[in-house]
Amino acid sequence: MMIRKLAIVALAALFFASTAEAKQKHVELEAKAELEVEVVNEDGEKTIQRVPAVKVMPGEVVVYTITARNVGEEPATNVVITDPVPEHMDYTGSVTGDGARVTFSVDGGKTYDVASALTVPVGGGSKPAPPEDYTHIRWTFNDALEPGSAHSVEFRARLQ
Amino acid sequence: MRTVLCRGLLMVALLAPAVSARGAGTPAGDTVTNQASLTFEAGGAPGSSTSNVHVITVDELIAVSTTLQTIGNVLVAPGATGELLTFRVENTGNGVEDFTLAVSNAAAGDDFDPSLNTVYVDTDPDGAGPAVPDGVFNVADDLPYNAASPPTLDANTAGQEAITVFLFNDIPGPGPPPTDDDLGDSELTAESVTVAGLAPGAALAGAGDGGGDAVTGPGGPSSAATGTYQVVTSLVSVSKSGTVLGPAAPGTQIEYSLDVSATGSGTATAVMIRDAIPVGTTYVAGSIELDSVPLSDVPGDGADFNVSNPGAITVDLGDMTSVTPNRTITFRVTIN
Known part of the structure; x- marks a missing residue:
């Protein structure tokens, strides 16, 4: 009897866990990082291609792409993506995010504002924050993310 | 045999990386991770999600800078022996690297060729304690350069990123030649052991500290500086x-x-x-x-x-x- 009771409790726990998981996975998030390389074809023409960034050397610029995909059955609203600028990386000032309002943090993610409003202290006053001082980037989407569709955003950062 | 790669695909050139002048940079072998997060609402309920964690390994960028420390020409008499030129060799990459030293006195463009006497590396091991380089030649403490055990420089540790090299040459003569005001050049080259002979941008897969690639910096695998002797006679x-x-x-x-x-x-x-x-x-x-x-x-x-x-x-x-x-x-x- 004792064993059966335990089994039921375990099953229940499993059920709740998977329900929570389903909620979490309503919108999936994928992060990737790539390097841009110049490729010369047989005709000597140069094109820029992206290759996965697995190993990077100081000074190289990495393109981070974050994709939010609605895998649920209902529209997702108030979609907000947040990504800290990775340690040892400097944000270069290059960001994309169609349909999103992009804000940044210079205080470790406590507060966010548009780039033009960000300042950092200098002497007794403050100055506009340079991109390398940004600690977090946030994309706030105006429109709902419909089931089956995805938002992709990008930013570039240089390895220190 | 080493297998030399160009980064990524064949026929791929790196887009000129902007290597900072302060050298070093993120230490080789470190990992750089990225994970994004997401909040949303669906069906009236809040939801959240996190992305996969993307991990990058930092390559070893190999770069070296050799600079002459001696100020001005060294005034010498014909036939003088053991005339000193002082150089500084700095690891300006982001890893721990061995550097070989080579002296060239035969370059054209000067009036005479000094002849190599000895090369010392600033070590100053004071017996019991650790080696304390002081930038000043001391025959009792500093060690002759040993090609079998070239200096190891750690770009990521202050005080261990550079060494002073003491180069002693003999001056030909008494002359003439050389005669008054003649100039003789002596060049010191420091070269990375790992990427010796490779072109800028060339990489050795997995040869960097911590498992990244060893990438030859924009300045190539070596750096040289030249000192000049000037003959004075009376x-x-x-x-x-x-x-x-x-x-x-x-x-x-x-x-x-x-x-x-x-x-x-x-x-x-x-x-x-x-x-x-x-x-x-x-x-x-x-x-x-x-x-x-x-x-x-x-x-x-x-x-x-x-x-x-x-x-x-x-x-x-x-x-x-x-x-x-x-x-x-x-x-x-x-x-x-």
């Missing part, structure tokens, strides 16, 4: 004239005048003028004058007769250069 000239003070007959005095001058860029040190009294004459006691100032015949005031050199007058003129005014020594003899 030539002391003496012109002698005599005036017979009366008829050329026994008992008449002759006054000799020695005009001494120095030429060349160097310094003639401890110039001693010696002039033997001519046969058939007798030195007139107390007749030595230097620039019209009488000097004694015994040592003590810089001149003597028949003491420093038997049968001769000797005058000490000290150091002379081309800007020293000419010195005039006079003395008299009597015809026997």
Whole structure:
């Protein structure tokens, strides 16, 4: 009897866990990082291609792409993506995010504002924050993310 | 055999990376992770999600800087040995790397070639404690460069990223050649052991510290600096004239005048003028004058007769250069 009771409790726990998981996975998030390389074809023409960034050397610029995909059955609203600028990386000032309002943090993610409003202290006053001082980037989407569709955003950062 | 890669695909060139001038950068082998997060609402309920964690390994960027520390040309005399040039070799990459040292004295474009004497590396192991490089050559402490065990420089640890190298060369001569103002160059090259001989941007997969690639920096695997020796010589000239003070007959005095001058860029040190009294004459006691100032015949005031050199007058003129005014020594003899 004792064993059966335990089994039921375990099953229940499993059920709740998977329900929570389903909620979490309503919108999936994928992060990737790539390097841009110049490729010369047989005709000597140069094109820029992206290759996965697995190993990077100081000074190289990495393109981070974050994709939010609605895998649920209902529209997702108030979609907000947040990504800290990775340690040892400097944000270069290059960001994309169609349909999103992009804000940044210079205080470790406590507060966010548009780039033009960000300042950092200098002497007794403050100055506009340079991109390398940004600690977090946030994309706030105006429109709902419909089931089956995805938002992709990008930013570039240089390895220190 | 090493397999040399170009980064990524074949025929792929890196888009010129902006390597910061301060060197170093993120230490080789470190990992850089990225994870994004998401909030949303669906069906009236809040939801959240996090992305996969993307991990990058930092490659080892190999770069070195050799600079001459000696200020200006080293002034040398022909035939001088063990003339010092001081260099600084710095690991400006982001890892721990061994650097070999090589000296080239044969380059064209100078007037003479110094010959390599020895190369020392600033180590200053003071016996019991750790090595304490001090940038100053000390023959008791600093170690001769050993090609089998080249210096290891850690770009990520302050104080261990650079070493001072003491290069000693011998100067040919005495000449000519070399002659006054001739220049001789000596070049010190430091080269990474890992990427020796590779072109900028060339990479060795997995050869970097911590498992990343070892990537040759934009400056290539080596760096050289040149020091210059400048020969300084000094030539002391003496012109002698005599005036017979009366008829050329026994008992008449002759006054000799020695005009001494120095030429060349160097310094003639401890110039001693010696002039033997001519046969058939007798030195007139107390007749030595230097620039019209009488000097004694015994040592003590810089001149003597028949003491420093038997049968001769000797005058000490000290150091002379081309800007020293000419010195005039006079003395008299009597015809026997």
